[in-house]
Amino acid sequence: MFTPHAGYADAAQMTQRLIQAAQTRGLTVATGAHVKQIQTVSGGARSVTTTMGSFEAPIVIVAAGGWSDKVLASASQTATLQFQRGAVLFYEQPPEMTASHPIFWDVHGEFFLRPHPYHLSAAGWIAPPTPALTLEPFDEFVAPTAATRVAQFMEQCLASKFVAPKRSHTIMYATGADGLPLMGRVHDAAGLFIAAGFGANTFAVAPAVGKTLAQLIVDGNAPTAASFFATPYAKEETL
Ligand SMILES: Cc1cc2nc3c(=O)[nH]c(=O)nc-3n(C[C@H](O)[C@H](O)[C@H](O)COP(=O)(O)OP(=O)(O)OC[C@H]3O[C@@H](n4cnc5c(N)ncnc54)[C@H](O)[C@@H]3O)c2cc1C
Structure with missing residues (x-):
């Protein structure tokens, strides 16, 4: 992956390092699990049915790139790409x-x-x-x-x-219909979020996307653009 102002990274190696970093923070990764359907279960939680079984979670983020519209359709939601x-x-x-x-x-x-x-x-x-x-x-x-x-x-x-x-x-x-990414809470669907349609420039914006989404989910509000230039967003991080 190459971005003139951000540098070059080997996409496969970077993905592996991100997975390792996430696992050391307690994340479980299920690769090869094709999402078939997202359903609401009791208490507002969601059940995600995959080819490797079902998972329940209070928060589901659809980040399936150019396939996100299809994944969202399985939750009876629409996204236009x-x-x-x-x-x-x-x-x-x-x-x-x-x-x-x-x-x-x-x-x-x-x-x-x-x-x-x-x-x-x-x-x-x-x-x-x-x-x-x-x-x-x-x-x-x-x-x-x-x-x-x-x-x-x-x-x-x-x-x-x-x-x-x-x-x-x-x-x-893939981008949203207006050429911009689709990112944030899916309307009328508590606990369902989308982060997709980043077009050709994901590498440079990925850290900001992750932090914005995390803050949106945890605090309920996205940070303002200006706050990206203050700590902790401007902090160097090693994965
Ligand atoms: C040839 C090429 C070169 C590029 N070069 C650069 C570059 O140099 N720098 C840069 O910043 N960007 C680059 N981009 C853009 C960048 O790759 C994309 O913007 C980025 O990969 C989008 O990330 P994403 O996680 O949103 O989606 P994706 O990377 O598309 O990931 C979506 C994932 O969801 C999975 N998925 C889909 N449907 C399902 C389902 N039902 N169940 C489970 N999983 C599913 C897919 O298999 C895929 O792994 C390039 C893109 C292309 C095509």
Whole structure:
């Protein structure tokens, strides 16, 4: 994961470290548990039925990314997401390219080219948002026409000659219908929260999202934007 102002992190390693950090704080993690249904049980608590059994909890947070609308639908709630498709291709930088290159965006925000760790450059395209798309017909393979258009953009940006990409995959970004994340209490559903639709920029905002949600659940109020710049939000944390 890469964000120009936040840095680079290995997504798999970071996830493992977050899980370990959570487990040392008493969290139980159930991986591979596909949520089938969220139901209200007596006393306002909720029961979450998964492929690995049922769990009861007073608070349930739906954080299923682009699938959150479907998970919420199982609780008879609606959330509207929109999706952006795209592709990213990773090219080995030519040997003569000894220094890093700038980040490029075309004026329409459709094509991008940025340096990537391991002497790679990542280039790709992102289509305008569409509400009609769902994640079901998602194909991981980049169409040759898309790869050609990305290569043409790279040639316009840099004089250096890149050979065929080392790897490539398609992209699907989900946001709320207004392009912003869906975060907070689900209306008329006590104890049910959502945190989804973070689009392309989760890495930089994730700590603030976690703390905002925790404060919303524990205290009933979200912190103001200004309070993010005061302790404890500005505090360095090691996981
Ligand atoms: C190719 C690509 C590159 C990206 N690069 C960057 C980057 O460099 N920097 C950055 O900040 N962001 C990046 N993003 C965006 C970032 O990955 C997303 O915004 C982020 O992953 C969203 O986090 P999330 O937890 O909301 O959802 P997700 O990461 O999508 O997680 C949702 C999880 O819910 C699970 N799920 C779905 N349905 C169910 C169900 N019924 N039961 C149980 N589990 C379910 C899914 O399997 C998934 O694991 C990138 C995205 C893509 C696609």
